[in-house]
Amino acid sequence: MTQTDLVRAIDFFNGLPDAQAAALSAIAHTERAPRGKEIFREGEEAAGLYGVLEGRVKIAKLSPTGKEQILHILGPGELFAEVPVFAGKSYPATAAAVDDSRLLFIPRRAFRDMLAGDPDLAMGMLAILSTRLREFARKIEALSLKEVPERLAAHLLLLRGEQDSDRLRLDLPKGQLAALLGTIPETLSRVLKKMAEAGYIRVEGSQVTVADTDGLSALAQGLERL
Amino acid sequence: MTQTDLVRAIDFFNGLPDAQAAALSAIAHTERAPRGKEIFREGEEAAGLYGVLEGRVKIAKLSPTGKEQILHILGPGELFAEVPVFAGKSYPATAAAVDDSRLLFIPRRAFRDMLAGDPDLAMGMLAILSTRLREFARKIEALSLKEVPERLAAHLLLLRGEQDSDRLRLDLPKGQLAALLGTIPETLSRVLKKMAEAGYIRVEGSQVTVADTDGLSALAQGLERL
DNA sequence: CGGCTGATTGAATCAGATCAACTGCTGTGG
């Protein structure tokens, strides 16, 4: 495995162009953390950010009385401590290895120097983050629609926007689509049928044709119901 | 209104330290867009990013047949076109003013040059974005818990982590809390009662005491039910 | 032709929303 692949093993950096991934790799190094090893402690100045390559890491707060409150367990591919590093704060919690682990470490100082010399690295990371932020925002919007017909209608409209046609291919088996919409195949099946009967769409296997965009839109906003 | 306030009027930049907000302001300028004015067109090279100061802007795709598919309507405080600008792509859709609007514009070139000279600006923006990303991730996690007791248990555990004590103040009236959890006051009331009866918590007005952290945790993960 | 998987349909059940009534607190005006 090359160094570049190492950096790419962290989801956060996946999507960076080769040149930038390589540049980052040059300042990153890997560390082994045996089970139980403390990686950093709450209150220390944030010296750098970490990614989990292998094993698991827990993020916890120690209460004054010494009780441990686990905030998060992280697995391979996950980044941590990036917020305090970017913000120039101290670590807000303590991190320790749960299993024997291998970590990627990027020192704050070197990272900052590299940003100064390579604005495209900064742009690349901003691009990744803002793309992901948009995706998340969309997901939140979708999840906060309570009824299945609303979520399905919203999803179909989204597909319609992407595929730029009224004839949509469901690129996912219906069972998977159901899971994506936070429901089960049975319900999806019934809702598709009702939508078809009400004239909003036509369904032929995994091909769905939008017949009434405005109607679907009204459904998605809960203005109408099936 | 000073220039700095202008930049801060966009949510995205809110949270930047004064020095960086001022620096950004220096390269930003404002534009007026009368109703109907096209701001940029799909396929053009992304020259810069925009924020809505006043009015509304629509983002739409024009299908080959000339039909317009509106993807999004944006209001004051919202940023747009930042993804193609950061990524160095062309605009993926067309933007036009819906009302008479005032926009903030930041040219890509100047923005990139500024990043090169000021790594702390880059760090600051990365900090904002990654903080927001974490918040969103948490929200998605919470929303994807389907049952109210799960969501409430998760929320109580979160508060417990923040307040670092088993005795929690609900900093929100119960009606508001219900809305935050995606339910209604009646249901919240019943669930709190059930949790108290089952011995997980004790409730005294807006003061909740966690009696069984592990039990709550099991509830939050759906391992147990009320 | 079996036998598997994905999709559909029907019946029973359940969680939560809705509707409506009631409690209890707080603040204000007579």
Added chain:
DNA sequence: CCACAGCAGTTGATCTGATTCAATCAGCCG
């Protein structure tokens, strides 16, 4: 100082959308 309006919160009865359980169907591959 009391009375009563007003609002947050609680409780009960009912209704509805969605899941669960079970059976069936369609297509596909060996």
